[in-house]
Amino acid sequence: MTPKISLLHAAWLVLKKDWQIEWRTRARLTAIIFFSLSTLLLFSFAMGPDVNTLRAHAPGYLWLGLLFASVLSLGESFRIESENQALTGLVLTPVEPRAIFVGKVFGNASLLFGLSLVLLPVTVALYDVELSRDPLRLVLVLFLGSVGISAPGTVYSAIAANARARDVMLPLLLFPVLVPLLLAAVSATRFTLQPDPQEQLGSWLKLLTAFDLIYLSVGFLVFPKVAEED
Amino acid sequence: MPSFIPLTLLALVVAAIVAHLASPKVRPWLWKPVAALGAVMLVALWYLGLFWAPPEQFMSDVGRILYVHVPHVWMALLAFTLNVGCAVAYLMKKSWVTDALAESAAEVGVYFGAVGVSMGSIWARPTWGVWWDWDPRLISTTVMLLAYVGYLALRSFTEDPERRATWSAVSAILSYVSLPIVWFSVRWWNSLHQVQSNPSTVDKPMVQVLRWGAVTMLCFLYVFIVKRYEIARSRQTAAMELPPLEAPRPEAA
Numbered sequence A: 001m002t003p004k005i006s007l008l009h010a011a012w013l014v015l016k017k018d019w020q021i022e023w024r025t026r027a028r029l030t031a032i033i034f035f036s037l038s039t040l041l042l043f044s045f046a047m048g049p050d051v052n053t054l055r056a057h058a059p060g061y062l063w064l065g066l067l068f069a070s071v072l073s074l075g076e077s078f079r080i081e082s083e084n085q086a087l088t089g090l091v092l093t094p095v096e097p098r099a100i101f102v103g104k105v106f107g108n109a110s111l112l113f114g115l116s117l118v119l120l121p122v123t124v125a126l127y128d129v130e131l132s133r134d135p136l137r138l139v140l141v142l143f144l145g146s147v148g149i150s151a152p153g154t155v156y157s158a159i160a161a162n163a164r165a166r167d168v169m170l171p172l173l174l175f176p177v178l179v180p181l182l183l184a185a186v187s188a189t190r191f192t193l194q195p196d197p198q199e200q201l202g203s204w205l206k207l208l209t210a211f212d213l214i215y216l217s218v219g220f221l222v223f224p225k226v227a228e229e230d
Numbered sequence B: 001m002p003s004f005i006p007l008t009l010l011a012l013v014v015a016a017i018v019a020h021l022a023s024p025k026v027r028p029w030l031w032k033p034v035a036a037l038g039a040v041m042l043v044a045l046w047y048l049g050l051f052w053a054p055p056e057q058f059m060s061d062v063g064r065i066l067y068v069h070v071p072h073v074w075m076a077l078l079a080f081t082l083n084v085g086c087a088v089a090y091l092m093k094k095s096w097v098t099d100a101l102a103e104s105a106a107e108v109g110v111y112f113g114a115v116g117v118s119m120g121s122i123w124a125r126p127t128w129g130v131w132w133d134w135d136p137r138l139i140s141t142t143v144m145l146l147a148y149v150g151y152l153a154l155r156s157f158t159e160d161p162e163r164r165a166t167w168s169a170v171s172a173i174l175s176y177v178s179l180p181i182v183w184f185s186v187r188w189w190n191s192l193h194q195v196q197s198n199p200s201t202v203d204k205p206m207v208q209v210l211r212w213g214a215v216t217m218l219c220f221l222y223v224f225i226v227k228r229y230e231i232a233r234s235r236q237t238a239a240m241e242l243p244p245l246e247a248p249r250p251e252a253a
Helices: A007-025 A027-047 A051-092 A097-127 A135-160 A166-193 A201-229 B004-022 B031-052 B061-092 B096-128 B136-157 B161-187 B204-241
Strands: none
Touching: A007 A027, A007 A051, A007 A097, A027 A051, A027 A097, A051 A097, A051 A135, A051 A166, A051 A201, A097 A135, A097 A201, A135 A166, A135 A201, A135 B161, A166 A201, A166 B136, A166 B161, A201 B161, B004 B096, B004 B204, B031 B061, B031 B204, B061 B096, B061 B136, B061 B161, B061 B204, B096 B136, B096 B161, B096 B204, B136 B161, B161 B204
């Protein structure tokens, strides 16, 4: 008889498996790094060479770059499971499907978080932003934002991976839900890079945290239903 | 008007929808008197809204769009609430009835929401001077509409009926949950929308016409939802009754 393992342990195993697959090819990370690099470059071309405009809008460009990259990365996270029906195998293992959700969310979030750390020096080079104002909370914002994109994103990518026109479906379903996250993350990032005279950073951080918690728990509740149908 | 009347009306509509789903006897006729009532009330609404109600203090005649704009958005919210209720019910106990009702509520809600938002945009132009603005109610209604357009697209892109039902139910819940968060996040940006009025700040005839408009639209909401539900149900039965295409044909004698 298989020994029963705890949900967290199972989630950790799923996460480790995803990291291992990623580390062996490094294909996904490389692809999204170069994709978002070119997105950031395109923003600066589209806005023209005025450094002040670019610096003022840098948080928005950074998060749009991350958001576009996340669609590619999330789509891939269940596509690798559809080969040889790996997801069916995963669901059939004697662990809760919720462990797969938790593992996948943090797998996707860690990839996005890594990407955002890579993009930070690029924003300095392209948009001339100042990172040294509040680096700790900047990293916190990036982390919370990555988790916030991944929590609903993991549920939707599990759905879209099997639907027709999946490349259109994922952003169509995901972007409306992410509107508040985008607002909160862009504002919070702005106040870590630029002066924050009215001290608004705290409330945006709270909104980000609330968004993460809400979508982690909703996803946690509904993911088994999605996995059942895969 | 006593405050319990709106709730009573809502309960009546819900009861009528339930009766429509449950009883084949009610199904062929109940929608007809409601549709007739809605049509008569709509004609009266034209008169009441355009001539009987006094012009708005600051916006004069432009403000009259209120009597159709606000009821449309209310109906969209009601339809989406019904949709998410059906989604939760489907996930707790699978049933084709709740799936069909969820589909019809979402589609009718998108219709009412799209008309409501377009009318809001038309209203915004002469009063705020812009077609579009960072207003929490405007943005959250639009985001909700986009989410439900995605929901309908997901339904039409998924062939397997059971998958379609489960996935769209999950997607409906995720979209509905985002509503209050969208609302709060946009409200923290600057806002132009007039502070929400309540019956005590608005002239009495205007409240009466607005309520008249709401009841009119409620009639249409009911008729649209049950008729769209019938279409969804007959599509389901048609899909299930079709024989598999690869079925071996008996050789002709």
